[in-house]
Amino acid sequence: RKEVEQDPGPFNVPEGATVAFNCTYSNSASQSFFWYRQDCRKEPKLLMSVYSSGNEDGRFTAQLNRASQYISLLIRDSKLSDSATYLCVVNQLTGFQKLVFGTGTRLLVSP
């Protein structure tokens, strides 16, 4: 089983739609969680950290379910510029920050 699993997609949605991605992780000792966005042939960029109580940043909402070991990202009112690959990332150690990356979910937003 992969340490971090994501549906590769692609998710094809029209502008204005709401789309949700889920991610599961295998290590119950994981301490912190993130969503990164990666555009084609570019570096990953931190979209948001995921807090235990869930958090929202504009059109983006992240949720964490430790009991079921999954993380979600909800994007409301999708924009064309949201088209990218979204990487689910888990920090497995409390001291040195060892991040484990999922292979990403591709989102395509169409006019």
Place this chain on the structure above:
Amino acid sequence: SQTIHQWPATLVQPVGSPLSLECTVEGTSNPNLYWYRQAAGRGLQLLFYSVGIGQISSEVPQNLSASRPQDRQFILSSKKLLLSDSGFYLCAWSVRGTGGIYEQYFGPGTRLTVT
């Protein structure tokens, strides 16, 4: 503000040739630094991390090595490249975010093709 630089942006090297990729960070001191590789269609794989000058830890055995000769400089090297070394090489540094969680930020990366 902090910035991270990597060069070159792209590189084409023959099998058996040496490699040196450089990463520098500005606007911070004593950062934790990381080297990752992203192979085509695969997730990011941590190669090395460093918590200070001369302190390097390797995550996977491989054909590569890393060095940190200065506080804000991190170098990835190889004496003889293999075809399997092709990929997108990313340098990253970490900082404690507003929520108390350490967050990592990436440089623009070097796309290496070994021919």
